[in-house]
Amino acid sequence: xxxxxxxxxxxxxxGALVAAVVGVVAGFLGGRTGDQRLVVAAxxxxxxxxxxxxxxxxxxxxxxxxxxxxxxxxxxHSSRAMPIWFVAAAFYSGQEGSLLYWALALSxxxxxxxxxxxxxxxHLLGYAVGVLMAVETxxxxxxxxxxxxxxxxxxxxxxxxxxxxxxxxGGMLIHPPMLLLGYASVGVPYAFAMAALLAxxxxxxxxxxxxxxxxxxxxxxxxxxxxxxxxxxxxxxWGGYWGWDPVENSAIMPWLVMTAYIHGVMVQQRRGMLKLxxxxxxxxxxxxxxxxxxxxxxxxxxxxxSFAQSAIGPYxxxxxxxxxxxxxxxxxxxxxxxxDEDHFESLASRETGFLLNNxxxxxxxxxxxxxxxxxxxSEAIRGVKATVGPPFxxxxxxxxxxxxxxxxxxxxxxxxxxxxxxxxxxxxxxPLAVTGVGATILVVVGLRTPAAxxxxxxxxxxxxxxxxxxxxxxxxxxxxxxxxLGLAFMRLxxxxxxxYGGYLVHLGVVVVAVGIVSSSFYQQAREFTxxxxxxxxxxRYTVSNxxxxxxxxxxxxxxxxxxGVFDDQGNAWTLAPGKVFHDNFANQPAxxxxxxxxxxxxxxxxxAGWGDDGSxxxxxxxNPMVSLIWIGGIVLLFGTLIALWPERKTAVPPVAVQLRVPxxxxx
Amino acid sequence: xxLVLALLLGLVSVVWADxxxxxxxxxxxxxxxxxxxxxxxxxxxxxxxxxRDLIRSKLVAGENRDQIFGYFAxxxxxxxxxxxxxxxxxxxxxxxxYLGLALAIGFLIWAVRRRAPEKAERSSxxxxxxxxxxxxxxxxxxxxxxxx
Numbered sequence: 001x002x003x004x005x006x007x008x009x010x011x012x013x014x015g016a017l018v019a020a021v022v023g024v025v026a027g028f029l030g031g032r033t034g035d036q037r038l039v040v041a042a043x044x045x046x047x048x049x050x051x052x053x054x055x056x057x058x059x060x061x062x063x064x065x066x067x068x069x070x071x072x073x074x075x076x077h078s079s080r081a082m083p084i085w086f087v088a089a090a091f092y093s094g095q096e097g098s099l100l101y102w103a104l105a106l107s108x109x110x111x112x113x114x115x116x117x118x119x120x121x122x123h124l125l126g127y128a129v130g131v132l133m134a135v136e137t138x139x140x141x142x143x144x145x146x147x148x149x150x151x152x153x154x155x156x157x158x159x160x161x162x163x164x165x166x167x168x169x170g171g172m173l174i175h176p177p178m179l180l181l182g183y184a185s186v187g188v189p190y191a192f193a194m195a196a197l198l199a200x201x202x203x204x205x206x207x208x209x210x211x212x213x214x215x216x217x218x219x220x221x222x223x224x225x226x227x228x229x230x231x232x233x234x235x236x237x238w239g240g241y242w243g244w245d246p247v248e249n250s251a252i253m254p255w256l257v258m259t260a261y262i263h264g265v266m267v268q269q270r271r272g273m274l275k276l277x278x279x280x281x282x283x284x285x286x287x288x289x290x291x292x293x294x295x296x297x298x299x300x301x302x303x304x305x306s307f308a309q310s311a312i313g314p315y316x317x318x319x320x321x322x323x324x325x326x327x328x329x330x331x332x333x334x335x336x337x338x339x340d341e342d343h344f345e346s347l348a349s350r351e352t353g354f355l356l357n358n359x360x361x362x363x364x365x366x367x368x369x370x371x372x373x374x375x376x377x378s379e380a381i382r383g384v385k386a387t388v389g390p391p392f393x394x395x396x397x398x399x400x401x402x403x404x405x406x407x408x409x410x411x412x413x414x415x416x417x418x419x420x421x422x423x424x425x426x427x428x429x430x431p432l433a434v435t436g437v438g439a440t441i442l443v444v445v446g447l448r449t450p451a452a453x454x455x456x457x458x459x460x461x462x463x464x465x466x467x468x469x470x471x472x473x474x475x476x477x478x479x480x481x482x483x484x485l486g487l488a489f490m491r492l493x494x495x496x497x498x499x500y501g502g503y504l505v506h507l508g509v510v511v512v513a514v515g516i517v518s519s520s521f522y523q524q525a526r527e528f529t530x531x532x533x534x535x536x537x538x539x540r541y542t543v544s545n546x547x548x549x550x551x552x553x554x555x556x557x558x559x560x561x562x563x564g565v566f567d568d569q570g571n572a573w574t575l576a577p578g579k580v581f582h583d584n585f586a587n588q589p590a591x592x593x594x595x596x597x598x599x600x601x602x603x604x605x606x607x608a609g610w611g612d613d614g615s616x617x618x619x620x621x622x623n624p625m626v627s628l629i630w631i632g633g634i635v636l637l638f639g640t641l642i643a644l645w646p647e648r649k650t651a652v653p654p655v656a657v658q659l660r661v662p663x664x665x666x667x
Numbered sequence: 668x669x670l671v672l673a674l675l676l677g678l679v680s681v682v683w684a685d686x687x688x689x690x691x692x693x694x695x696x697x698x699x700x701x702x703x704x705x706x707x708x709x710x711x712x713x714x715x716x717x718x719r720d721l722i723r724s725k726l727v728a729g730e731n732r733d734q735i736f737g738y739f740a741x742x743x744x745x746x747x748x749x750x751x752x753x754x755x756x757x758x759x760x761x762x763x764x765y766l767g768l769a770l771a772i773g774f775l776i777w778a779v780r781r782r783a784p785e786k787a788e789r790s791s792x793x794x795x796x797x798x799x800x801x802x803x804x805x806x807x808x809x810x811x812x813x814x815x
Contacts, residue, residue, distance in 0.1 A: 238709035245704040342800075344779040352779055359771045367764035374751070374760045382756050387698045389706065389749025396764050417804065525691055525708070527719070591711070608711055619711075 006071045009059030010150040013100075016052035016107070017140040019045045020133040027130025031199060039122070042129040046114050049136055050107040057104045060149055061091055070156035073097060073149045079162035079584065081555035089173050090163055095312065096149035098180055102293060103139040105184035106132070109216075113188050117209055124206060127195035135187050138319050147312050162555065165582045165590040171231030179224030179251055179296075183289040185217035186254060189261075190286035193279055194327065197334045202275065210282065211265050212644070217285075218262055219640040221255045226633035237591030237606045239525060239621035241629065242516075244393040249372045250295040253365045254288040257281055260361040267351045270416060272341030276331075277358070279338060283327040288365075290320050348419040353411035360404045367396045394520075402455055405513055408506055409435075409461035412469055431464035438464075452521040456514065463510045466503045473500070493642065501643030508636025515628030524622040532614040539622040540568040541603055548614055549576075557581045558592070561607050561616040565596065577607040577618065602626050690722045693735055696750060700743050 023045030030038030060073075064087050069075040077090040077097070092101040110132040118125055143149065163172075189210045196206035228251060233241035242248060261281035267274045294316035331338075344351060371388040378386040413427040438460035439453060447453050470489070478488035493500040528536040528543070535544030546562040560578030575594035582590070594605040601624045608617040694708035699715040707715045707722075718739070725735050739747050751757035 237711070238705060240709065243704060243709075343781075347776070347779055352775075355775055355778070356772075359768070359775055363764070363768045363771060366767050370763050370767075371760065375746075378751075378756065378760075384756065385744060385746035386751045386757055386760070387746045387749055388751055388760060389696075389698055389704075391696050391750035392760070395750065396761070400768070416807065524688075526687060527716075606711070608716075 004068060004070075005059040005062040005066065006068060006150040006152070009056045009063065010144075010148065012052045012056035012059060013140060013144050013148075013150070016049045016056065016103075017137065017144055019048035019052055020136040020140055021045075023049060023129050023133030024137055027126045027128070027133060029126075031124075031126030031130060031195070034123075034126075036122075039126040039129070042126055042133070043114055043118060046107070046110050046129050046133060049133065049140075050111040053100075053104045053107045057091070057100060060097060060100060061088055063150075064088060064090055067160070068156070069158070069160050070153055071149075072151045072153050075153060075157050075160040077161065077163055079160040079555065081583070082162060083554060085173065086163055086168065092176055092180065093163055093167050093172070096143070096147045096151075098176065098296075099139060099143055099147055099312075100149050101177065102180050102184050103136060103143060105181045106139070106187050107136055109185050109188050110136070110191075113192075113209075113213060117192075121192070121195075121205060121209055123201060124192065124195040124199050124209075127198040128191045131191040131194045131198075132187060135191075138315075142312055142315055146315060162582060162584040165580065165585045165588050166235065168580070168582065168590060169231065169235045171227060171235060175224065175227035175231045178220060178227050180293070182217060182221035182224040183254070183293045185213070185220050186258065186286050186289040189214040189217060189282055193282040194330060197279065197330045200334060200337060202279075202334065202337050204269070207265060207269060211262070211269070214258060214261055214265070214282070214285075215640065215644055218255070218258045219637060219644070221251075221258060222633075222640065223637055225251055225255055226630070226636075230630060230633075233626065234593060234595070235591070237593045239523070239604050239606070239619070239623065241626065244368075244371070244390045246372050247296050249368045250288070250292040253368055254285050254292055256361050256365040256368070257285045257288060260358045260365075261285060263354050263361075264358050267354045271351055273343070273351065274355070274358075275338040275340060276335070279331055281358075281362075283331065287320060287324055287327070290316070290323060294320065346418040348414065348424075350411065350414045350416045353407060353414045357404065357407050357411060360400050360407065364397050364400045364404070367400070368393065371396070398451075401513075402458055405455065405458040405462055405510075408509065409458065409465040412465055412503070412506075427468075431461055431468050434464040435461040449521050452517055455517040459510045459513045459517070462513075463507060466507045466510070469503055470500070497645050498643045501639045501641070501645075504639030504642060505636050506639075508632045508634075508639055511632030511635055512629050513632075515625045515630075515632060518625035518628070519623045522624045526620050527608070527617065528620065529611075529615055529617045535564075538603075538620045541620075541622070542566045543605070543618065543620055545614075545616050545618075546574065548610055548616060553580075555583050557583075557586075559607070559610070560592065561610065561618065563594070563605055563616075563618065565603060567598070571598070575603070575605050577605040579607055597627055600625050600627050686723055686726050689726055689732075690719060693722050693726075693732055694719050696736070696748065697739055698747050698749050700747060706749060 023042045026038045026045060027042035029035070030040075030042050063071050063074050064078055065084070067074070067078070067080055067087075073094060073096050074090075077093050078087045082090070090097070092098040110129075114125065114129060114132075117128075121128070192206050192210045192213065196202045196210075228248065229241040232243070258281075261278060264274050264278045264281060268278050294313075344355075346352070371392055374388050375386050378384050409431060413431065415423055435457055439457040442453050442456055447456070470492075473492045474485055474489040477483065477492045478485050481488065481491075483491065524539050526536070526538045528538075530536060530543075530545035532545055532547065535542050537543075542565070544564040544566075546564045549560050549562060551558045551560070558578050558580050560576045563575045563577065564572065565575055566572045573596065575596055576592075577594040578592040579589040580592055582588075591606055596603045601622060604621040604623055606619040606621075608619050610616045691708050694715075695706050697707040697718065699705045699707050699710035699712055699718075701712050701714050702710045705715075707718045722735060725738070730738075736748060740752075745752060745757070751760045753761055
């Protein structure tokens with residue numbers, strides 16, 4: 001038998017494993033002895049592992065494109081009839097492939113980070129590579145010996161199984177890779193944090209690097225979660241975008257803790273405080289990211305997302321335990337170095353605001369974690385099955401998220417150290433006035449649900465703060481430089497990208513929040529069974545059954561209903577919700593949702609069933625402002641990009657950092 | 668006559684719409700027993716459809732939310748309730764997050780306050796640091812104020 005791409009792939013995985021082990025050994029030794037030759041060897045090991053993993057990934061994609069059905073993974077997840085881009089995307093549709101993807105993503109990010117930081121963070125590089133490659137080693141052992149994507153079948157099959165019908169969607173091409181990339185990317189800030197601890201050099205250097213890579217990871221996690229919500233909304237067909245399902249919870253928890261870190265680290269950079277707390281947040285983010293990967297890819301918790309099931313559970317559990325024990329041990333051994341250099345001066349200060357933000361974010365993460373594991377605890381301790389579903393999270397997390405929204409408005413207006421009454425007047429009057437006017441308008445327009453009005457008022461407040469901050473900065477710059485307002489605004493943002501990019505992120509969050517609040521409180525849903533030619537009302541729409549059709553697509557039979565829609569303004573259009581029966585999964589029809597967005601209101605139709613007489617059962621949902629969630633998501637990511645955009649090296653280090661150099665003063 | 672009929676029809680549809688919304692509210696709090704992670708309101712399964720019909724007829728018969736929840740909990744066990752009961756062991760599910768938050772906020776206040784009475788022991792080092800802090804603060808103020 002000639003050498004196939006699968007043989008190449010398995011060879012590349014073993015090669016990557018060897019390179020990663022070299023990276024671990026040389027990295028830790030080099031970090032400990034300071035021998036630069038060892039550090040260079042470790043660095044080259046990381047590059048090598050990356051190259052090998054790229055090779056392995058290419059081999060797997062090639063096996064898919066060649067329809068090599070002698071490879072079990074290829075036969076299980078693709079078929080000849082599938083469109084070619086889905087064949088390529090089937091790469092990460094199962095457990096083995098997505099673990100390979102994870103390892104690949106971490107190795108590429110590691111290589112980039114190591115390349116970028118090899119001069120600036122020379123003293124940390126050995127340990128950082130060591131930690132990164134240790135994580136990589138674990139994944140490569142699983143890939144090589146437990147969950148091998150290149151495992152052979154006794155003989156080649158004529159055709160493969162095809163993709164799980166739920167994955168047949170454009171979202172499949174971007175959501176899973178983005179979220180897995182998000183999980184993997186948390187490894188980089190974690191590695192630099194651990195390196196700083198191991199090297200005993202917990203000064204500003206690691207923080208700069210870690211903060212930057214944490215922001216990158218945060219961006220990927222954000223995009224992964226947003227795309228997941230978008231996918232759920234467009235594909236799963238239950239009219240919502242977030243179900244507080246265990247897999248979704250696992251994806252949002254590292255995001256929440258990472259968000260806390262990104263804010264907490266600002267206090268550390270500015271005031272030299274919260275060192276221990278920030279380290280703990282980085283460690284917790286990474287543990288949660290590993291857990292997220294584990295939950296989504298092991299089937300340990302039952303969920304609509306568990307597409308894969310196998311025996312990797314104990315391996316992941318063991319790995320997670322090692323990561324926790326190792327991290328905590330290293331953290332404890334360096335406790336004396338993590339003493340804060342300064343202390344809080346007042347409850348009304350920027351740093352206290354950040355601290356409260358951190359408490360709330362980790363509080364939401366904790367409540368979510370608790371809700372996810374409570375059914376397991378209940379079963380284990382009392383033998384009672386319990387369910388913790390969306391109503392629990394809405395009631396527990398809802399108020400916390402509302403407080404976070406309010407803090408998002410208050411925080412940026414507070415000065416560092418201590419707020420004076422004069423300052424409060426100067427900063428808060430305008431945003432509060434805007435909020436008052438806005439809330440009044442909401443009530444006048446007819447919003448009556450107190451929780452909704454409160455949440456939207458908080459959103460207005462947070463948005464007003466952002467605009468007020470932009471305006472104050474622009475005006476000050478324009479006055480001092482004589483630039484016109486437009487130019488002053490552009491230069492203001494360009495000069496302090498993390499700050500003003502961050503505000504844009506806040507604005508994106510506000511837009512998302514408005515979308516979530518509106519669609520949660522003002523959703524309407526109706527079920528109809530419509531005989532041919534009849535119609536029924538929902539909200540300001542009337543929907544009518546204009547017939548049932550059956551069509552044929554590449555490897556599927558599609559049944560769809562033509563639904564005529566009229567709204568109260570005399571507009572008319574047709575929607576075609578349907579069910580898709582893929583040939584190899586005829587008993588698992590996929591839903592084809594029909595969505596029409598007009599004036600930010602979605603009419604969301606799902607075909608639930610049909611009768612021999614041509615009658616159709618339709619579930620119709622009116623979802624106001626869901627589009628704002630996607631728009632806000634784009635704003636948010638754009639803000640992240642601005643915050644991340646590299647600044648030129650001419651910038652003067654921040655005043656506070658310059659002054660904290662210990663100056664001997666004679667008494 | 669026609670007007671009366673139209674009014675009556677309108678009334679019926681208003682009442683019916685209320686039942687629909689209430690039924691959906693209840694269905695959203697119940698887990699579909701044969702699905703994974705979907706509520707009775709959102710599940711496409713036939714059983715969930717029957718449960719929705721049952722909820723509607725119970726509402727029309729005048730039963731309230733708690734009676735309906737009780738009925739389903741008796742039939743399918745407490746696991747059918749998407750928010751665990753606030754009694755017995757399940758109450759732990761509700762208490763723990765708030766307890767955690769209360770502890771965290773208590774810790775926050777303690778962390779902010781704990782350094783306050785340190786003023787008594789002034790060393791040359793703290794004095795020097797306070798001086799630097801003051802310089803820091805002045806520079807900060809300069810940064811905030813527009814240049815004149």
